Amino acid sequence: MTRRRINVRMPAIGGQGAVSAAHIMATAADHAGYYAVSNPFYGAEKRMAPSESYVRIGIEPIYDRGEVVYPDVIMVFHAQVITMGKSYTMPFYSGIKKNGLIIINAEEDLLTEEDKAYLEERNVKIFNFSATKFAKEYAGTELATNMAMLGAFFGITQIVGMDSIEEGIKARFLKKFVASGGTASLDSAIERKFKKKLELIEKNIATARAAYEFANQWAKEQGIEPWLPKPETALQQA
Amino acid sequence: MSQQVKTEKVRYNRMGQKIVSPDYLLFEAPRTKHFITGSEAVKEAAKRASVDASISYPITPQSEAAHMLGELWREGYIGVYFRGESEFGVMSEIAGCAMAGARTITTTSGPGTLRAMELFPMWAGSRLPIQLVLMARGINSPLSIQPDNLEMYFLLDTGCMVWHAETAQELFDMIIAGFVVAEQPDVHVPVITAIDGFFISHTREAVYLPPDDIALPPYDPYKAPMPPIDMEMPPGRFMRDPFVMKSNYISYATHASWQFEVRAAIERAKPYAKHYLRGLVEHFGDPEGEVLFIASGTAAAQAKEATQILIHEEGVKARVLRIKTIRPFPTEEVREAVKGAKYVFVPEFNVIGWLEREVKRALYGHTDIPIFGTPRVGGGMTMPPEYIVQEVLKIIGKEVKHVG
Numbered sequence: 001m002t003r004r005r006i007n008v009r010m011p012a013i014g015g016q017g018a019v020s021a022a023h024i025m026a027t028a029a030d031h032a033g034y035y036a037v038s039n040p041f042y043g044a045e046k047r048m049a050p051s052e053s054y055v056r057i058g059i060e061p062i063y064d065r066g067e068v069v070y071p072d073v074i075m076v077f078h079a080q081v082i083t084m085g086k087s088y089t090m091p092f093y094s095g096i097k098k099n100g101l102i103i104i105n106a107e108e109d110l111l112t113e114e115d116k117a118y119l120e121e122r123n124v125k126i127f128n129f130s131a132t133k134f135a136k137e138y139a140g141t142e143l144a145t146n147m148a149m150l151g152a153f154f155g156i157t158q159i160v161g162m163d164s165i166e167e168g169i170k171a172r173f174l175k176k177f178v179a180s181g182g183t184a185s186l187d188s189a190i191e192r193k194f195k196k197k198l199e200l201i202e203k204n205i206a207t208a209r210a211a212y213e214f215a216n217q218w219a220k221e222q223g224i225e226p227w228l229p230k231p232e233t234a235l236q237q238a
Numbered sequence: 239m240s241q242q243v244k245t246e247k248v249r250y251n252r253m254g255q256k257i258v259s260p261d262y263l264l265f266e267a268p269r270t271k272h273f274i275t276g277s278e279a280v281k282e283a284a285k286r287a288s289v290d291a292s293i294s295y296p297i298t299p300q301s302e303a304a305h306m307l308g309e310l311w312r313e314g315y316i317g318v319y320f321r322g323e324s325e326f327g328v329m330s331e332i333a334g335c336a337m338a339g340a341r342t343i344t345t346t347s348g349p350g351t352l353r354a355m356e357l358f359p360m361w362a363g364s365r366l367p368i369q370l371v372l373m374a375r376g377i378n379s380p381l382s383i384q385p386d387n388l389e390m391y392f393l394l395d396t397g398c399m400v401w402h403a404e405t406a407q408e409l410f411d412m413i414i415a416g417f418v419v420a421e422q423p424d425v426h427v428p429v430i431t432a433i434d435g436f437f438i439s440h441t442r443e444a445v446y447l448p449p450d451d452i453a454l455p456p457y458d459p460y461k462a463p464m465p466p467i468d469m470e471m472p473p474g475r476f477m478r479d480p481f482v483m484k485s486n487y488i489s490y491a492t493h494a495s496w497q498f499e500v501r502a503a504i505e506r507a508k509p510y511a512k513h514y515l516r517g518l519v520e521h522f523g524d525p526e527g528e529v530l531f532i533a534s535g536t537a538a539a540q541a542k543e544a545t546q547i548l549i550h551e552e553g554v555k556a557r558v559l560r561i562k563t564i565r566p567f568p569t570e571e572v573r574e575a576v577k578g579a580k581y582v583f584v585p586e587f588n589v590i591g592w593l594e595r596e597v598k599r600a601l602y603g604h605t606d607i608p609i610f611g612t613p614r615v616g617g618g619m620t621m622p623p624e625y626i627v628q629e630v631l632k633i634i635g636k637e638v639k640h641v642g
Binding site for chain 1: 273298299383384385404434436437438440441442443444536539540542543619620621622623624625
């Protein structure tokens with residue numbers, strides 16, 4: 001099936017970096033010549049409370065704004081999205097499109113038989129893996145969970161390669177970036193933890209790469225083709 | 239023997255940016271791509287606009303833009319910047335700056351707009367070409383920070399121009415054009431450049447920017463219908479000799495004629511806005527579309543997506559007339575656009591449908607086709623294109639093939 005657009009919804013828990021993941025995902029796609037837009041859900045987001053981000057990637061201009069109500073891909077950043085209903089939509093897969101994809105960061109299978117039957121009927125593929133484990137192993141902190149999720153997304157959908165992902169990560173952490181006071185203080189906390197910014201970037205890239213390769217392997221076993229056609233060179237404006 | 243030598247006079251603003259014409263800055267200068275938010279686009283526009291003064295007060299979702307205008311001041315691009323004590327304070331103080339002859343920009347949202355409401359007609363009546371970047375958010379109560387644009391309705395008849403941008407890119411261009419149009423001597427009224435809160439302010443997308451070492455010519459406050467305040471040269475732009483003190487028919491006539499004049503000034507902005515915004519409206523979709531959406535801001539963006547679904551997946555000819563300026567209102571363009579349409583839909587991000595009222599007023603007596611003020615989303619939730627398609631198909635009596 002040929003798609004011209006992918007709409008991604010990222011239900012997460014405040015503090016996990018779903019906003020940064022969306023930002024990097026869109027930047028990477030933009031770098032590769034696609035049209036891309038990212039935006040967070042804004043409200044009373046806080047640590048451990050529900051938080052959601054969205055990305056739209058396509059080969060044509062994107063006008064659509066706001067929450068993604070009918071996603072092609074759902075990326076569940078935390079088990080509590082499912083187990084405790086920490087999601088803006090119930091069930092968390094509400095609105096998922098036919099032939100869609102769900103990436104879940106969990107060690108165990110959290111879906112009920114009812115969930116599975118519904119998703120199977122819609123031919124939705126489910127990739128269940130522990131992104132947090134990848135973060136701990138490759139970055140030494142679970143704060144890099146978002147990088148593993150990002151890597152897994154591109155590993156499966158095969159829209160861009162690691163080169164663009166690296167560009168996205170560098171653009172996010174090397175340039176002066178203002179999202180909100182909260183994000184700025186989180187950044188400084190991460191920086192202290194890693195001591196050096198470059199080291200932080202390296203570890204983030206390593207985490208994303210490991211998850212990318214792992215998920216890409218799975219996608220090949222599943223016979224999943226790249227989700228979007230390559231952007232035309234005409235679209236690759238400098 | 240004297241010899242004439244031609245020299246090109248190059249001018250620089252206080253920051254050392256080269257002064258270029260508005261046309262060069264907006265249309266001719268080479269542009270590079272930046273992946274930024276709408277808030278950052280505000281900063282980039284103000285950076286290239288030789289702004290004299292900015293005053294801010296924080297309120298979601300405009301706080302980030304206000305904060306970044308402060309950064310511009312620190313970097314030297316804005317002459318004066320401080321935080322006011324409230325939105326009422328900000329809009330009063332920015333009026334003071336404009337009365338003294340400064341090019342000014344400020345930002346606010348939702349409850350902040352309403353708190354400052356008394357000042358907007360005062361700006362217009364005093365002929366102050368202030369620019370307010372409005373990041374629309376819901377009006378209390380219940381409390382909301384989401385992008386419901388009901389507040390724009392309250393601003394339509396304040397005597398300010400009201401423009402509505404669709405993207406971060408358009409917001410950037412509109413802010414620059416806003417100064418140029420608002421400061422025309424035969425216009426010289428405030429301009430409110432509005433966007434739908436988070437949909438633009440916090441969304442990151444590609445924005446093409448001209449170099450940052452060029453900027454608009456500085457504002458010349460003496461090319462104006464009312465001179466700036468100057469203690470040695472009265473009168474200035476302040477309320478003098480209040481008519482309310484005189485119980486006679488002259489006071490009625492003066493007040494009424496000035497109210498008409500302010501509105502006439504907005505109408506006189508049309509040719510300038512047409513030039514600097516490349517039209518007061520944008521046409522999108524199938525030129526022969528029988529389904530016509532008339533919309534502005536993010537509602538127009540959602541209608542464009544719906545139009546593509548209608549054309550490519552439902553086999554329905556559809557198009558969008560996107561309105562860029564609500565004041566001045568593009569009445570002629572709207573009347574022209576309905577020719578050939580069978581249905582008009584006006585999707586909006588507010589519960590009362592202020593654009594539907596504007597459209598119906600423009601079309602009264604000019605068309606027989608039905609005008610539907612739908613879909614209407616309140617509370618600032620998104621308006622999924624799939625939902626617009628369902629609504630349209632239901633109303634025009636066609637089967638829904640795609641959505642689901």
